[in-house]
Amino acid sequence: DVxxxxxxxxxxxxxGEKVFLECVQDMDHENMFWYRQDPGLGLRLIxxxxxxxxxxxxxxxxGYSVSREKKERFSLILESASTNQTSxxxxxxxxxxxxxxxxxFGPGTRLTVT
Amino acid sequence: xxxxxxxxxxxxxxEEAFLTINCTYTATGYPSLFWYVQYPGEGLQLxxxxxxxxxxGSNKGFEATYRKETTSFHLEKGSVQVSDSAVYFCAxxxxxxxxxxxxxxxxxxxxxxxxx
Numbered sequence: 062d063v064x065x066x067x068x069x070x071x072x073x074x075x076x077g078e079k080v081f082l083e084c085v086q087d088m089d090h091e092n093m094f095w096y097r098q099d100p101g102l103g104l105r106l107i108x109x110x111x112x113x114x115x116x117x118x119x120x121x122x123x124g125y126s127v128s129r130e131k132k133e134r135f136s137l138i139l140e141s142a143s144t145n146q147t148s149x150x151x152x153x154x155x156x157x158x159x160x161x162x163x164x165x166f167g168p169g170t171r172l173t174v175t
Numbered sequence: 176x177x178x179x180x181x182x183x184x185x186x187x188x189x190e191e192a193f194l195t196i197n198c199t200y201t202a203t204g205y206p207s208l209f210w211y212v213q214y215p216g217e218g219l220q221l222x223x224x225x226x227x228x229x230x231x232g233s234n235k236g237f238e239a240t241y242r243k244e245t246t247s248f249h250l251e252k253g254s255v256q257v258s259d260s261a262v263y264f265c266a267x268x269x270x271x272x273x274x275x276x277x278x279x280x281x282x283x284x285x286x287x288x289x290x291x
């Protein structure tokens with residue numbers, strides 16, 4: 062059974078803290094994604110990675126960075142958390158072929174920045 | 176750029192009612208279209224897909240037809256159940272090459288609540 066896991070389901074951090082969100086997939090997928098989910102806005106892509114150490118900005122990368130040192134792990138970093146980064150964060154992965162239709166999602170991390 | 180627009184929610188129905196959730200899109204080329212579902216407390220999972228015009232995707236009693244002439248991919252189910260209560264997302268993927276494989280553009284999501 063395919064599996065994408067995220068390090069925390071709920072996280073509370075203070076403004077200005079550095080925050081790490083971890084995502085691990087066990088499917089040997091090349092592509093991994095970080096989204097944030099906000100009511101009325103759907104899912105918006107923050108960053109994605111198509112290989113180890115390779116990354117590309119998504120639609121809303123400001124205030125975030127990412128790290129992919131191993132194929133199975135993709136980390137999202139909030140360098141200095143702000144209250145407008147309070148959101149649900151979803152990680153996903155997919156195999157890298159023309160016919161790769163399905164993204165597999167983790168359960169999400171609900172981050173609150175106070 | 177690419178965009179997906181879903182009907183405003185939330186949608187509240189009684190069990191066994193007919194469901195339609197509208198989805199329209201804007202994209203260059205010939206995208207693949209998807210419906211994802213998010214049950215409470217879970218991540219998203221693929222519900223159905225269609226990869227070319229006039230294709231019909233179906234799963235768990237849900238259906239959606241890829242209509243290129245109206246740039247639409249409306250989700251339908253003839254008789255909803257309480258267990259269908261979830262958030263539904265329409266999404267597209269442009270079939271570009273290179274590092275674009277697998278990137279999705281999502282609609283804003285529609286919350287469905289089904290009462291017994």
